[in-house]
Amino acid sequence: MNKGFLCIGLDPDIKRIPDRFLKDINPLWEFNKYIIDETIEYAKAYKPNIAFYEAYGSNGLEALKKTIEYVKKIDKNITVILDAKRGDIGNTASFYAVSIFEDFKADGTTLSPYMGFDSIEPFLKYKDKYIFILGLTSNPSNKDFQFIRTEDGKFLYEKVIDKVIEWNKKYYNGIGLVIGATNKEISELKNKLKGIPLLIPGIGTQKGEIDILKGILSDNVFINVARDIIYSNSPKTKAKFYFDELNRLNNLI
Amino acid sequence: MNKGFLCIGLDPDIKRIPDRFLKDINPLWEFNKYIIDETIEYAKAYKPNIAFYEAYGSNGLEALKKTIEYVKKIDKNITVILDAKRGDIGNTASFYAVSIFEDFKADGTTLSPYMGFDSIEPFLKYKDKYIFILGLTSNPSNKDFQFIRTEDGKFLYEKVIDKVIEWNKKYYNGIGLVIGATNKEISELKNKLKGIPLLIPGIGTQKGEIDILKGILSDNVFINVARDIIYSNSPKTKAKFYFDELNRLNNLI
Numbered sequence: 420m421n422k423g424f425l426c427i428g429l430d431p432d433i434k435r436i437p438d439r440f441l442k443d444i445n446p447l448w449e450f451n452k453y454i455i456d457e458t459i460e461y462a463k464a465y466k467p468n469i470a471f472y473e474a475y476g477s478n479g480l481e482a483l484k485k486t487i488e489y490v491k492k493i494d495k496n497i498t499v500i501l502d503a504k505r506g507d508i509g510n511t512a513s514f515y516a517v518s519i520f521e522d523f524k525a526d527g528t529t530l531s532p533y534m535g536f537d538s539i540e541p542f543l544k545y546k547d548k549y550i551f552i553l554g555l556t557s558n559p560s561n562k563d564f565q566f567i568r569t570e571d572g573k574f575l576y577e578k579v580i581d582k583v584i585e586w587n588k589k590y591y592n593g594i595g596l597v598i599g600a601t602n603k604e605i606s607e608l609k610n611k612l613k614g615i616p617l618l619i620p621g622i623g624t625q626k627g628e629i630d631i632l633k634g635i636l637s638d639n640v641f642i643n644v645a646r647d648i649i650y651s652n653s654p655k656t657k658a659k660f661y662f663d664e665l666n667r668l669n670n671l672i
Numbered sequence: 673m674n675k676g677f678l679c680i681g682l683d684p685d686i687k688r689i690p691d692r693f694l695k696d697i698n699p700l701w702e703f704n705k706y707i708i709d710e711t712i713e714y715a716k717a718y719k720p721n722i723a724f725y726e727a728y729g730s731n732g733l734e735a736l737k738k739t740i741e742y743v744k745k746i747d748k749n750i751t752v753i754l755d756a757k758r759g760d761i762g763n764t765a766s767f768y769a770v771s772i773f774e775d776f777k778a779d780g781t782t783l784s785p786y787m788g789f790d791s792i793e794p795f796l797k798y799k800d801k802y803i804f805i806l807g808l809t810s811n812p813s814n815k816d817f818q819f820i821r822t823e824d825g826k827f828l829y830e831k832v833i834d835k836v837i838e839w840n841k842k843y844y845n846g847i848g849l850v851i852g853a854t855n856k857e858i859s860e861l862k863n864k865l866k867g868i869p870l871l872i873p874g875i876g877t878q879k880g881e882i883d884i885l886k887g888i889l890s891d892n893v894f895i896n897v898a899r900d901i902i903y904s905n906s907p908k909t910k911a912k913f914y915f916d917e918l919n920r921l922n923n924l925i
Contacts, residue, residue: 430764470760470767476775477730504760506784507723508811508878511683514723522729531759531784533806535813553786558761560788567831568823575828578820625761 424636424665426464426500426618427658428645429454429486430471435650447475447482450649455490457655458648461662464498464641465490466618487523498526500549500618500641506531506538513541520545527551529597529618532579539586539594549593549616549639554580555608557599557621580608587615595639600627609634616640622661623647629664636669677889677918679717679753679871680911681898682707682739683724688903700728700735703902708743710908711901714915717751717894718743719871740776751779753802753871753894759784759791766794773798780804782850782871785832792839792847802846802869802892807833808861810852810874833861840868848892853880862887869893875914876900882917889922 429451433441436450443449455465467486472479487499501523505515519528520542527549530539542550555565555576565576573581580596587594595616598605602621616639621627624646632642644661651657682704686694689703696702708718720739725732740752754776758768772781773795780802783792795803808818808829818829826834833849840847848869851858855874869892874880877899885895897914904910 432767468760468764470758470764470771473771474767474775476771477733480730480733502760504758504784505723506759507721507755507757508809511721511723514685514727518723518726518729522727531757531786532817533784533786534809534811535816535818537811537813556761556787558787558790560790563788563835564785564828564832565788567828569828570821570823570825572823575817575820575822579817582816 422463422496423461423662424463424640424642424669425461425658425662426466426641426643427454427458427462427648428620428643429465429467429649430645431649432471433475445478445482447472447479448485451482451486452489454649454654455486455493458658459490459493459497461658462497464500466500466502466641466643466645468502484523487525491524498549498641500527500529500551501525502529504529504531504553506534508534509537509541512538516541516545520548527593529553532583536586543590543594546591546593549595551595551597551616551618552579552583554583554596555598555602555604557601557625557627561599561602580611584611584615592616600631600642601625603631605631605635613637618643629668632665633668633671636665675716675749676714676915677716677893677895677922678714678911678915679719679894679896680707680711680715680901681873681896682718682720682902683898684902685724686728698731698735700725700732701738704735704739705742707902707907708739708746711911712743712746712750714911715750717753719753719755719894719896719898721755737776740778744777751802751894753780753782753804754778755782757782757784757806759787761787762790762794765791769794769798773801782806785836789839796843796847799844799846802848804848804850804869804871805832805836807836807849808851808855808857810854810878810880814852814855833864837864837868845869853884853895854878856884858884858888871896882921885918886921886924889918
């Protein structure tokens with residue numbers, strides 16, 4: 420079965436979820452369950468961002484755990500990426516890896532590159548997992564550091580991308596990149612990124628245009644849409660829209 | 673009262689804490705309580721790293737919460753820095769800020785610079801808090817990216833430090849840097865960093881030498897020691913040793 424390319428961001432904000440969930444003991448979990456039930460036939464992956472759960476303390480983290488279990492119970496082939504953007508020295512990073520891969524049992528996560536390889540290494544022993552390292556992010560302030568030009572003429576984000584591709588070849592093929600769809604540079608990166616797992620946020624509320632993704636879709640590419648689906652009046656209709664659009668783009672190639 | 677410069681890292685690893693704590697319902701909390709009781713007269717700050725608590729799920733996070741409350745109950749003037757190295761787009765970052773400053777009630781945190789200003793901004797509305805942004809870290813792989821030379825001849829870490837100092841002047845004086853004591857470059861940075869809050873890890877197990885800190889100590893500088901104190905046979909003796917050493921260094925100036 421072709422499950423397309425759509426990853427749905429499960430980032431529930433209590434101020435934005437419909438009132439009917441607020442009377443529940445755990446509104447975040449009930450809301451997520453509703454979103455999953457509505458969208459699972461169009462979802463290749465779900466991506467909860469852990470910040471939205473941490474903000475609600477133990478209740479939030481319980482919602483996160485139940486959400487991941489629920490997705491895997493319905494369809495164990497759906498990938499769950501726990502977006503955490505961690506990055507710390509090796510001894511500490513190994514504890515983050517335990518939390519994300521052993522406690523929450525996610526299939527993948529996101530990491531920050533700034534501290535370098537030893538902050539990534541503890542995650543590599545989980546060879547059945549995806550690791551997406553921030554390359555070129557989708558936010559406006561990516562300009563501050565990622566676009567610093569280095570002495571050989573490349574931007575910093577290009578140096579990070581090159582290094583991650585090197586790690587992918589050297590260690591295992593689950594090592595990939597986060598590349599925001601809000602960047603026009605994504606077009607020039609397509610050839611270089613072939614075969615590398617990609618998590619691509621920025622479509623939808625962040626205004627990334629879907630046509631920029633032409634030629635980049637493949638089995639280990641995840642196009643994330645969060646707010647534009649989960650806060651829609653009909654998450655199902657919106658998920659189907661993105662699912663169809665991505666398949667249309669893929670057939671154009 | 674001079675509380676010196678010592679920050680004690682509360683990074684409990686269940687595999688390393690003494691057996692006598694393992695029979696407790698929450699060994700991490702009981703161990704931390706012991707460490708705090710032993711060391712508080714020498715501590716200007718405590719720095720729990722959240723990874724060590726996340727790895728033990730809700731039990732771990734409960735230990736973290738109790739630990740922070742306990743420190744503040746004994747002495748509300750002691751600074752608690754919740755080391756989390758977060759960094760995400762603005763909408764998400766605001767949820768991390770809620771978790772760290774409102775739920776855990778920490779007095780400060782650490783952030784990763786890679787995504788730029790909008791990933792830092794949500795933390796700035798808490799103007800009574802410290803924000804330490806990773807500048808030059810203490811781990812060996814800081815070489816991978818932080819020492820990339822940029823087109824104007826500066827290393828990346830210098831560009832990050834310059835930008836953080838700019839933010840400190842522009843926004844508020846709680847914005848500071850993490851600078852690892854394992855880097856000899858710290859000596860050259862002293863003048864530039866005057867008046868900027870600093871969190872300096874790397875002394876102790878990571879082999880940073882204490883004498884490198886000469887001339888950098890001031891009221892908003894925190895020298896972190898974790899494993900070398902908390903896993904010592906006498907945390908009190910070790911804490912006093914570092915407390916005295918740092919005061920000795922400060923008096924040399």
